[in-house]
Amino acid sequence: MSLLKWEKGGLKSNVARARGLGSAKDGVEHWMAQRVTSVSTLILVVWFVYSLLNGVALDYVTFTTWLQAPLNAILLILFTISVLYHAYLGCQVVVEDYIHNEAFKMVKMIGMKLTFFAAGVACIFSILKISFGL
Amino acid sequence: MSKKTSTQNTRPERPLSPHLQVYKPQMTSMLSILHRITGVGLTVVLAAFVWMVIAAATGPKAYAYFVEMASTKLGLVIMIAGSFGLFFHLCNGIRHLVWDTGHLFEINCARNAGYLVLLVSIGLTAAMWCCILGVTL
Numbered sequence: 001m002s003l004l005k006w007e008k009g010g011l012k013s014n015v016a017r018a019r020g021l022g023s024a025k026d027g028v029e030h031w032m033a034q035r036v037t038s039v040s041t042l043i044l045v046v047w048f049v050y051s052l053l054n055g056v057a058l059d060y061v062t063f064t065t066w067l068q069a070p071l072n073a074i075l076l077i078l079f080t081i082s083v084l085y086h087a088y089l090g091c092q093v094v095v096e097d098y099i100h101n102e103a104f105k106m107v108k109m110i111g112m113k114l115t116f117f118a119a120g121v122a123c124i125f126s127i128l129k130i131s132f133g134l
Numbered sequence: 135m136s137k138k139t140s141t142q143n144t145r146p147e148r149p150l151s152p153h154l155q156v157y158k159p160q161m162t163s164m165l166s167i168l169h170r171i172t173g174v175g176l177t178v179v180l181a182a183f184v185w186m187v188i189a190a191a192t193g194p195k196a197y198a199y200f201v202e203m204a205s206t207k208l209g210l211v212i213m214i215a216g217s218f219g220l221f222f223h224l225c226n227g228i229r230h231l232v233w234d235t236g237h238l239f240e241i242n243c244a245r246n247a248g249y250l251v252l253l254v255s256i257g258l259t260a261a262m263w264c265c266i267l268g269v270t271l
Binding site for chain 2: 035038040041042045049053057058059060061064067076080083084090091094099109119122125126127129130
């Protein structure tokens with residue numbers, strides 16, 4: 001990770017810090033991940049909305065029975081990962097563009113990362129629990 | 135003399151670059167910001183999804199509470215707005231993916247594709263809710 005503006009000393013020597021100036025040199029992965037997750041989310045969200053329209057989530061018994069089918073549980077876990085990662089990447093760009101206070105931006109970014117990660121863990125655990133019928 | 139140096143040393147207050155308010159609103163720029171707004175807005179829907187899944191894992195009572203909350207007027211408004219947000223973000227996302235391949239950059243094409251995206255997303259939202267609410271046209 002490159003040095004932050006407000007990090008005066010850091011662990012790098014002066015030369016190493018000067019060399020690091022300019023672009024962060026890791027933007028392509030972010031850009032590409034946003035595109036890849038957009039396509040995977042596109043496919044999975046169509047499947048999920050179609051399922052919702054078929055009434056799979058109308059009540060507890062229908063929803064849990066639906067999730068006990070392995071294919072549904074697998075697709076819903078994939079959907080969760082795909083959509084949360086896509087949303088995280090998108091929110092990160094929005095925060096980077098509109099929040100200019102460096103300290104607040106940092107807190108917001110870390111908070112967002114932890115929140116999205118926690119949401120993902122919670123969803124995957126819940127889906128597995130229902131699917132295994134525990 | 136001293137006055138002159140002081141004016142040279144102070145930075146003039148010039149307008150900063152993306153000086154948005156002087157531009158006329160255009161189809162392309164409006165849809166661009168709407169893509170971001172719907173994207174951020176959809177995280178609210180995502181939170182509801184997380185709630186739904188956790189509630190289902192918690193038990194019948196928690197899930198019934200979620201369904202009850204989703205059936206309130208506020209829940210319905212969030213679902214209708216959320217479905218438009220989803221359809222718009224989805225269709226406009228495809229428009230963005232086409233741009234990424236280097237096509238559709240002609241100003242007329244970009245604008246017309248924008249109108250198409252808007253039309254299709256409104257149409258899909260209307261069709262979906264007509265289906266759900268049992269309204270026949």
